[in-house]
Amino acid sequence: xxxxxxxxxxxxxxxxxxxxxxxxxxxxxxxxxxxxxxxxxxxxxxxxxxxxxxxxxxxxxxxxxxxxxxxxxxxxxxxxxxxxxxxxxxxxxxxxxxxxxxxxxxxxxxxxxxxxxxxxxxxxxxxxxxxxxxxxxxxxxxxxxxxxxxxxxxxx
Numbered sequence: 001x002x003x004x005x006x007x008x009x010x011x012x013x014x015x016x017x018x019x020x021x022x023x024x025x026x027x028x029x030x031x032x033x034x035x036x037x038x039x040x041x042x043x044x045x046x047x048x049x050x051x052x053x054x055x056x057x058x059x060x061x062x063x064x065x066x067x068x069x070x071x072x073x074x075x076x077x078x079x080x081x082x083x084x085x086x087x088x089x090x091x092x093x094x095x096x097x098x099x100x101x102x103x104x105x106x107x108x109x110x111x112x113x114x115x116x117x118x119x120x121x122x123x124x125x126x127x128x129x130x131x132x133x134x135x136x137x138x139x140x141x142x143x144x145x146x147x148x149x150x151x152x153x154x155x156x
Contacts, residue, residue, distance in 0.1 A: 004044035005029065007070065011084050012048065014066050021062070024049040027120035032113035047089070047117035056091045060101050063088070089118060093128045104128060109137045 008029060016023040027047040034043060052059055063086035071083035089105045096103040104127055108114045115138040118125070123135035130137070 007084050008044055008046055011066060011070060011086065012046075014069070015048065015050065015062075015086075018062060020053045021059075022051040024051055025121040027117035030113065030117055043113065045113045045117055047114070047121055049121045056088060056094065056096055056101060056103055057098075059091070060088060089114060090122075090125055090127075093126065095128050110141065112138065112141055115141065 012023065012026060015021055025048070029044055029046045031042050032045050034041075054062065067084055067086055087105055088101070088103055089108050091103045094103055105114065108118075109127060109130060115134060118134050119138055123133060125134045126132070127134070127137060132140075
């Protein structure tokens with residue numbers, strides 16, 4: 001919600017100011033159509049590569065605190081509009097599944113809006129469950145969409 005670019009810029013600034021987080025690289029920003037609840041403005045997405053001494057749970061706590069500072073309390077429902085949404089996609093090669101945290105992000109391999117910016121900063125990063133590079137995951141989605149279009153043409 002609000003000024004999307006300013007929100008992303010502010011989030012990146014706040015993440016980078018944290019004493020235990022160093023921002024290594026920043027992807028381009030991408031406007032993307034909402035997927036689940038479509039009756040809302042498009043989103044602006046980006047990815048960061050960071051270096052941190054924080055463990056995954058502590059990093060998540062920092063992100064949740066930043067979301068709160070930036071107005072995450074304004075999120076009315078899941079997948080609805082919000083000021084900022086910070087997720088951990090990969091954390092080294094860890095695989096974690098708890099009630100609060102799942103790494104790698106459970107649906108990242110299905111989402112171009114995650115994979116496209118991720119490939120800007122780490123196309124060679126390996127998904128620790130699928131053992132595929134991020135750019136390979138993106139290529140799989142693109143091929144799947146192309147095949148669906150071709151199948152639709154054949155049926156007509």
